[in-house]
Amino acid sequence: MFLLSNVHNKNYKKCYPQExxxxxxISAKQLGNIKNAAWKELREGSIVCVVTSTKKVSTFCKVTAIKGLGDNDSDGGETFLLFGVVVAKLMPESNMGLMLSKFSVKHQYLPNNKFSIGFNVADLGTALDTLQVRTRNGSQSVADLKG
Known part of the structure; x- marks a missing residue:
């Protein structure tokens, strides 16, 4: 499972109205930062949670596609988009730091269970597999979402 940082609350519907x-x-410049190397591990079917400025974990999505725009952004590199559909919610939503502590998550770029500067993509592996989330079919674990 992956955590993605959107702590600046970027509005993707507004930024990409045609998609x-x-x-x-994520930009090519951001991908050039070793902290974001986990982006290469994302695949169709991966489970992700995008964390916004509230620092709450609430919505889990299944990745449906990854696409490069072939553009030249302001830094002269390509922009990459991640597409997905909502598959579960955490009810009630939880503070990211407290939840990661509860599950004893240790990640070098999440000091004190907060995103470090320049860090946008965290591969948590199986650390949250036992977390119970709500789906259309009732309560399931994150591991069940992966399957």
Whole structure:
């Protein structure tokens, strides 16, 4: 499972009105930062949670596609979009730091369970697999979402 940082509350619907189901974007410059190497591990079917400025974990999405725009952004590189659909909600939503502490998550770029500067993509592996979330079919674990 992956955590993605949108702590600046970027509005993807407004930024990419011609695209539907965009849940995250990242620039080539950001991907050049070793902290974001986990982006390469994302695949169709990956489970992600995009964390906004509230620092709450609430909505889980399944990745449906990853697409490069072939553009030249302000830094002269390409922008990449992540597409997904909502598959579960955490009810009630939880403070990211407290939840990661509860599940004993240790990640070098999440000091004190907060995103470090320049860090946007965290691969948490199986650390949250036992977390119970609500789906259309009732309560399931994050591991069940992966399956």
């Amino acid at each position: 539907s189901d965009v849940i995250f974007d």
